[in-house]
Amino acid sequence: MTRTISGNPMLGTHTGPIDLSRPHFVGIGTPMLAGLAQICAVRGAFVTGTTGTTGVDFGQVTVLREAGCAVTVGPDPAAAGSASCVVFTPADADTPELAAAGKHGVPVVHWAQVVNVLAGRLIVVAGTHGTTSTAGMLAGGLRELGQDPSFLIGTDIDVPGSGAHAGVQFFVTEADESDHALLQLTASAAVVTAIVGDHPENYDNLTSRMSAYVSFAARMRPQAVLAVNGDDPGCRHLAARLRTLRPDLRIRTYGYTVGTDVQIVGVSRRSWNSQVEVDIRGAGCAVMTLRTPSLAHVSHAAAALTLLTGLGFGHLAAATAVSGADTALAGELPSHQRRESHHQGESPRRTSP
Structure with a gap:
């Protein structure tokens, strides 16, 4: 799941209402954040996100972009500064995006807080x-x-x-x-x-x-x-x-x-x-x-x-x-592709037993 981090990762995170209309995901290429970003996008949010420059899963990035997420490889403090909230995992707590969010007063929220809202x-x-x-x-x-x-x-x-x-x-x-x-x-x-x-x-x-x-x-x-x-x-x-x-x-x-x-x-x-x-x-x-x-x-x-x-x-x-x-x-398309296939009159793909 998430990478390990020492200390209390919740110190300094947002405690009020969470606006998910324009979330920015730091570390969007990791499985939990990628999946959460997909769900937010399917539910109508304008999603942006950044992923590290090394070890990038471009298959995951492609899926996110096809879902309508604006994904940048490498830091993008400007996107974080204009977001409705910045979503993170504690392993990515020390990033330019979180610093930009603090500078612009953008709430920083743990991924699990987003799940609670959804x-x-x-x-x-x-x-x-x-x-x-x-x-x-x-x-x-x-x-x-x-x-x-x-x-x-x-x-x-x-x-x-x-x-x-x-x-x-x-x-x-x-x-x-x-x-x-x-x-x-x-x-x-x-x-x-x-x-x-x-x-x-x-x-x-x-x-x-x-x-x-x-x-x-x-x-x-x-x-x-x-x-x-x-x-x-x-x-x-x-x-x-x-x-x-x-x-x-x-x-x-x-x-x-x-x-x-x-x-x-x-x-x-x-x-x-x-x-x-x-x-x-x-x-x-x-x-x-x-x-x-x-x-x-x-x-x-x-x-x-x-x-x-x-x-x-x-x-x-x-x-x-x-x-x-x-x-x-197993064998099914990601959420946004299932939705598009349904709109085109196709049945969602599924493996045989």
Whole structure:
């Protein structure tokens, strides 16, 4: 996702209303900002952005320009100085654009603050491991269930620009605690995959890391759904604290551990596929067929299933949807190209199962 930075990256950022009519993105070539810029452009904003002069992903730049974004390779302080706001990731906090924004009184906002403005029913995937694959399974699963979710994933699914989409019913994103994005989001539903030691430059110990997750959960909407990994000690500790702090949250657990709400009871492999049997408390058994042999992805699929059933989707339909999640997302055009194809009477491109 975002690159690592030490210290508190939110110091000095804007705390008032955010005007997204003319946003300027610093580091627009990075996956999260590129995807967010695409979504803003599709929703009618005039988007400008700058990317570094080395390691430029010109495929990503081409997609952004085709979406209507004005992208400059190298610094462009003038564009930042005339923007309605400047959007950044903390790794790009020391740039001429941010200095120009300060000089001209342009609000500087963290990318997660923009997500909060754009999102209606926000679904956040957080945790030390597996956030990208879990977020992808959730977005693809929602599509298989007939929804049209917005999503912002920290990597391209296949073609450049495919890691983001401007939809309507939900907004699925992953959030990294390393850049404090987690603390800027107000979720209607969330997954926490694991809470273990990472990013020592920002967290002294597991206690300080746990505090970040508790603060995130404390910001969630009333009656929000929270799926946590019942196999992970950190997640179990988080759930225990939240049952006292936020008794209104609908906390659901998943994993191999006996007693979890969605328990993985069997995994069998055939070639590159995995067949996963789960026992869902109060509903019965279901089977997911995943096109991967990875046991880590088995856990991520269980996380997606747990959240989808927590949102009210039937367990059998949700299991089938997670099984087809990769097909639902892979091979599609970026958002603006899907829109143009639709206007030309074409069907959006999709891979065969």
